[in-house]
Amino acid sequence: xxxxxxxxxxxxxxxxxxxxxxSCPSELELAAYADGRASEAEAVRIEAHLALCAKCLEGVIQxxxxxxxxxxxxxxxxxxxxxxxxxWRPTSVRRRWRTVxxxxxxxxxxxxxxxxGLRAGTAASKARQEAAASVGTELSFEAPEQYLALLSSDxxxxxxxxxxxxxxxx
Amino acid sequence: MVDLQGCLRGEKRAxxxxxxxxxxIIFAAVQRxxxxxxPTVDATEAQDLAQDVxxxxxxxxxxxxxxxxxxxxxxxxxxxxxxxxxxxxxLRRLKxxxxxxxxxxxxxxREAAPDDSPPELDIPADLLSxxxxxxxxxxxxxxxxxxxxxxxxxVDPQTIRSTKHKAITRLRAFFGAR
Numbered sequence: 001x002x003x004x005x006x007x008x009x010x011x012x013x014x015x016x017x018x019x020x021x022x023s024c025p026s027e028l029e030l031a032a033y034a035d036g037r038a039s040e041a042e043a044v045r046i047e048a049h050l051a052l053c054a055k056c057l058e059g060v061i062q063x064x065x066x067x068x069x070x071x072x073x074x075x076x077x078x079x080x081x082x083x084x085x086x087x088w089r090p091t092s093v094r095r096r097w098r099t100v101x102x103x104x105x106x107x108x109x110x111x112x113x114x115x116x117g118l119r120a121g122t123a124a125s126k127a128r129q130e131a132a133a134s135v136g137t138e139l140s141f142e143a144p145e146q147y148l149a150l151l152s153s154d155x156x157x158x159x160x161x162x163x164x165x166x167x168x169x170x
Numbered sequence: 171m172v173d174l175q176g177c178l179r180g181e182k183r184a185x186x187x188x189x190x191x192x193x194x195i196i197f198a199a200v201q202r203x204x205x206x207x208x209p210t211v212d213a214t215e216a217q218d219l220a221q222d223v224x225x226x227x228x229x230x231x232x233x234x235x236x237x238x239x240x241x242x243x244x245x246x247x248x249x250x251x252x253x254x255x256x257x258x259x260x261l262r263r264l265k266x267x268x269x270x271x272x273x274x275x276x277x278x279x280r281e282a283a284p285d286d287s288p289p290e291l292d293i294p295a296d297l298l299s300x301x302x303x304x305x306x307x308x309x310x311x312x313x314x315x316x317x318x319x320x321x322x323x324x325v326d327p328q329t330i331r332s333t334k335h336k337a338i339t340r341l342r343a344f345f346g347a348r
Contacts, residue, residue: 006310009338009342009345010310013297013298014311016291016292016293017293018292027251027252028242028243030251031244032242035244035247036324044300044301047300050304051303051307055258057304057307059250060322061312062199062250062254063247063250063251064324066198066202066246066250067246067247068321070194070195073193073197074197074217077217077221078190080217081221085182085185086180
């Protein structure tokens with residue numbers, strides 16, 4: 001396919017390069033290019049960058065590959081992500097209130113309730129769970145499934161929503 | 171069909187529909203990026219990072235999601251790249267050297283370290299066009315087939331072959347005389 005003579009030429013070329021890549025294009029610019037929707041001038045500029053930046057090139061390659069076939073997501077992720085936005089149903093919230101009362105009180109005491117709700121379970125927040133657990137809660141943070149099951153309930157999310165709603169604050 | 175404006179207004183139904191579409195893409199991109207840079211990928215880590223991406227999209231009144239412009243690119247491609255950036259940032263926070271240096275830094279590192287191979291000529295910046303350079307990179311460095319390179323760049327396989335041929339001819343002419 002690529003014979004060794006050609007390979008040698010390409011390697012000599014690569015070794016002799018003295019160019020540094022310009023700063024990386026934005027995700028939107030790269031996406032436009034990967035979708036074949038960049039203008040001619042933009043495409044040239046981005047290709048010049050891709051030839052010198054492994055990180056951006058890998059991004060474009062991955063985007064093209066995933067566009068071809070995307071495997072399904074774990075259902076737990078879908079539930080957790082949906083739970084980030086509230087479906088407010090006032091009557092059923094009252095029923096659940098008692099269950100989460102102590103947790104809510106603890107989190108409110110610890111600071112921004114909405115923020116804690118948003119961040120819980122993310123890679124960035126696992127350390128915070130221990131701090132919250134030590135305040136004393138009805139729900140154990142050592143049992144994240146319990147918490148996650150609650151999270152996926154629209155009713156409870158009325159409480160955890162980040163938007164300004166009665167009794168909750170950032 | 172995703173109702174972006176509905177999402178930005180905080181409408182639950184629009185958001186749920188968005189998540190249904192977005193979760194597979196975000197999860198796959200996170201997982202692939204993790205696999206690239208880590209020998210073993212924890213299933214929870216990929217899910218948590220994917221959730222991080224969703225949080226980034228909604229926080230501060232959907233600030234990141236508002237930057238998406240449907241007239242420029244498809245949502246799925248944009249989400250793939252956002253998911254990748256989030257993952258790479260996460261990896262860099264954990265272990266600064268995990269993600270490979272970009273070309274400029276590699277170049278600087280090479281120049282700083284002694285090298286036994288014969289000193290190479292400086293290549294004029296315009297010896298090859300960006301596309302020629304990129305195609306050679308895909309074929310020789312990434313070891314892609316002509317078809318794979320064509321799919322990546324959204325061109326005909328014949329375009330790949332003829333561009334490669336022109337590029338090699340130029341290199342041969344340049345190095346042949348030296």
